[in-house]
Amino acid sequence: PWPDFLNAWIRSFLSLPSTASTNDYTPSTGAGFSIYQVSSTGGVWNVTGVAISQVSGQRVTLTNAGANTINLTHNDGASAAANRIFTHTGAAYGLAIGRTIEMLYNGTNWRTLAW
Numbered sequence: 001p002w003p004d005f006l007n008a009w010i011r012s013f014l015s016l017p018s019t020a021s022t023n024d025y026t027p028s029t030g031a032g033f034s035i036y037q038v039s040s041t042g043g044v045w046n047v048t049g050v051a052i053s054q055v056s057g058q059r060v061t062l063t064n065a066g067a068n069t070i071n072l073t074h075n076d077g078a079s080a081a082a083n084r085i086f087t088h089t090g091a092a093y094g095l096a097i098g099r100t101i102e103m104l105y106n107g108t109n110w111r112t113l114a115w
Contacts, residue, residue: 021046023078034059039066046071046092049079049110056107063100070095072112087112
């Protein structure tokens with residue numbers, strides 16, 4: 001459903017692994033992309049960190065295209081320090097079905113951006 005000119009930045013419908021918590025989440029394909037549609041099955045999922053390319057100033061957009069909420073946990077020690085997510089709420093952030101969030105890598109960790 002994405003326009004052709006966006007295909008260079010988008011990787012659609014990545015599935016989370018079949019566990020209730022995902023540490024150091026690395027997309028199975030397209031680690032160099034900027035926009036990801038992520039799906040999950042079997043209940044609410046926790047993502048404790050993101051291991052994409054981690055270039056200072058890099059922005060990554062996640063859209064929940066699944067049937068369940070995806071929780072982005074705040075500063076979770078289950079992921080490597082460089083992969084941890086610092087949410088704008090200071091607590092776990094529930095990415096609801098159909099919702100999108102943007103994250104910025106600041107050279108140290110991922111920060112969620114809310115608007």
